[in-house]
Amino acid sequence: MTGLKITKKKKVAWIEDYLDTLFPHPKCELNYQKDYELLIAVMLSAQTTDKSVNLVTKVLFERYQTLEELKNAPLEDIMTIVHPLGTYHRKAVYLLEIARILVEKYDGKVPCDRNALEQMPGVGRKVANVVLSEWFHFPNIAVDTHVDRVSKRLGLAKENDSVLEVEKKLQKTFLPENWSKRHLQLVLFGRYHCKSQKPLCKECELKEFCKAYQSKN
Ligand code: SF4
Incomplete structure (x- = not known):
């Protein structure tokens, strides 16, 4: 089959129309109610699925209902709870440290500041982007494994582009007011x-x- 010869502008418009048709109201699939619950859920989601994280955070936030309680939780117990997510020792240590930093440094509030977020353990650019977009409604395109793969398959980024390069290219591709929506749509x-294995190309x-x-x- 020969690919359609169309301009980049038309191609992007086509992609946007299709994403809007498939996911007219895209939503983050991580469950959370409070700012720190979102931050912790996104940190825990590294190398695992949102579904698994939701099962874990349900137990976690029911057992420890405030940041103060979470900060004082025994490491052993947190390790047991997050065990299904893999790299559980590291994630448990990060989680307790994030709770401590939020309580002691930020009066129990997640800071609306990229640098402050990225100084917390387990919080890199992607996690910060998701929190800034999802909680604070700042336009952002967080590049996770799905966004990276889809962007490269579609030719919106090059195969060997770094995550940051993909983010910058997507920011140039889409209008800023749509960044957060496009991020969610590309994830979904x-x-x-x-999908990574067996994408549904036929349809x-x-x-x-x-x-x-x-x-x-
Ligand atoms: S599902 Fe297949 S055709 Fe569609 S964007 Fe992915 S790789 Fe391309």
């Missing part, structure tokens, strides 16, 4: 359609100009 598209309306699909067909 990667999670349920353009995908982007295949006519998808770089990855065209290179294989």
